[in-house]
Amino acid sequence: MAKIDGKRLLGDLYRLREFGTYKTGVHRPTYSPVDIEAREWLAGRMAEAGLDAEIDGVGNVIGRSKASGPKLLMGSHLESQPHAGWLDGALGVIYGLEAARAVSETDDLAGCGVDVAAWADEEGHFKSMLGSRSFIGDLPDAEIAEIRNQYDGTPLTEALASAGLAGRPRIAREPGRHIGFMEAHIEQGDSLEATGLKIGVVTSIVAIWQFRITAEGVQNHAGTTRMAIRKDAGLALVKLAAAIDRRFPEIAAERTVWTVGDIKLEPGAHSIIPGRGEMMFQFRDADPDLLPKLEAELEGLVAAANADGPCKLTLETVFKTMPKKMDEGFQAALDRAAETIVPGGHVRMPSGAGHDAQILAEVMPAAMLFVPSIGGISHHWTENTADEDIVLGAAVLAEAAGDLLRRAKGG
Numbered sequence: 030m031a032k033i034d035g036k037r038l039l040g041d042l043y044r045l046r047e048f049g050t051y052k053t054g055v056h057r058p059t060y061s062p063v064d065i066e067a068r069e070w071l072a073g074r075m076a077e078a079g080l081d082a083e084i085d086g087v088g089n090v091i092g093r094s095k096a097s098g099p100k101l102l103m104g105s106h107l108e109s110q111p112h113a114g115w116l117d118g119a120l121g122v123i124y125g126l127e128a129a130r131a132v133s134e135t136d137d138l139a140g141c142g143v144d145v146a147a148w149a150d151e152e153g154h155f156k157s158m159l160g161s162r163s164f165i166g167d168l169p170d171a172e173i174a175e176i177r178n179q180y181d182g183t184p185l186t187e188a189l190a191s192a193g194l195a196g197r198p199r200i201a202r203e204p205g206r207h208i209g210f211m212e213a214h215i216e217q218g219d220s221l222e223a224t225g226l227k228i229g230v231v232t233s234i235v236a237i238w239q240f241r242i243t244a245e246g247v248q249n250h251a252g253t254t255r256m257a258i259r260k261d262a263g264l265a266l267v268k269l270a271a272a273i274d275r276r277f278p279e280i281a282a283e284r285t286v287w288t289v290g291d292i293k294l295e296p297g298a299h300s301i302i303p304g305r306g307e308m309m310f311q312f313r314d315a316d317p318d319l320l321p322k323l324e325a326e327l328e329g330l331v332a333a334a335n336a337d338g339p340c341k342l343t344l345e346t347v348f349k350t351m352p353k354k355m356d357e358g359f360q361a362a363l364d365r366a367a368e369t370i371v372p373g374g375h376v377r378m379p380s381g382a383g384h385d386a387q388i389l390a391e392v393m394p395a396a397m398l399f400v401p402s403i404g405g406i407s408h409h410w411t412e413n414t415a416d417e418d419i420v421l422g423a424a425v426l427a428e429a430a431g432d433l434l435r436r437a438k439g440g
């Protein structure tokens with residue numbers, strides 16, 4: 030059994046929180062000075078764990094095991110959302126590091142190894158999952174040249190140069206080197222906490238289908254224009270949102286979620302009937318058969334609104350991702366490890382958020398483990414997980430990693 034050291038694990042997580050501390054969380058935007066300091070610190074810790082550590086040309090920190098036998102790849106991301114939590118990403122990276130140490134300290138896993146990765150910019154300050162995409166060979170130089178920071182417009186190439194990463198090679202995966210990828214993460218929802226369970230074994234990462242709905246009306250005076258002749262683009266969008274919220278529960282699955290993330294009205298003034306409006310709408314689910322049904326329903330509701338008038342609504346697809354299934358054999362290994370360490374305390378569940386594991390799943394078996402988030406809070410500085418739950422999750426992950434490596438080794 031690959032035994033983790035809970036104190037060492039928590040010590041590294043606490044240390045990592047000191048890079049960009051914000052209240053009880055962190056503010057560590059991708060390629061900011063404090064983010065680069067955190068990456069350098071991690072590379073140092075990887076080296077101390079006996080890994081060949083390197084920060085590559087997109088800021089991925091990759092620590093490679095010197096073991097000659099079967100190897101797993103484990104990790105997550107280091108940067109944070111603005112003024113956000115200390116565990117989102119960091120937990121999975123340090124779990125990977127602790128698993129690497131535990132495996133190297135386990136006699137019957139001699140020759141087996143864990144490579145550890147901190148993928149750059151999963152949080153999308155520049156572009157979501159930049160680092161993991163680079164690693165699997167899905168990030169052309171031409172795309173890098175186009176990417177800018179979503180908050181301040183800084184070109185990615187400029188940010189990489191300021192961070193001292195310009196000109197460094199990007200590390201690409203070596204086909205056949207890894208038996209698969211494992212990523213641990215905080216749940217970021219309240220399902221585990223609400224049921225008193227400690228471990229979530231992720232079945233798949235949900236798809237996101239994102240739409241833009243525009244409404245064309247007629248801009249006019251809010252005091253003199255009779256209700257009967259108005260064409261209020263704002264009202265048209267809000268009515269559609271309400272119609273979606275009435276209809277979707279009738280066809281949605283248990284974990285389907287839908288969100289109106291943004292509404293913009295033109296001209297957006299208190300005493301003017303909006304002549305034009307734009308609404309961002311998305312839904313998420315893990316079932317590939319349900320997604321087109323939800324889309325058809327949305328199309329039907331837009332058509333019905335257009336038939337009723339008086340505004341003209343247009344539905345446009347912004348992007349559609351497909352659900353990414355996690356590897357069945359890896360899920361089974363996580364189930365077995367959880368059952369050994371916390372009998373009856375685990376459950377299989379989809380991930381409602383996107384993660385680097387969905388990118389790695391394109392090229393190798395991939396799996397994810399969730400630990401409970403206190404109050405289901407994430408992307409906020411109060412995000413937290415009880416220390417004992419953090420240690421428990423790491424023990425399950427290391428046990429599953431040891432199990433998979435032992436099987437790959439043939440023992």
Ligand SMILES: [Zn+2]
Pocket residue numbers: 106117118151214
């Ligand atoms: Zn994350």
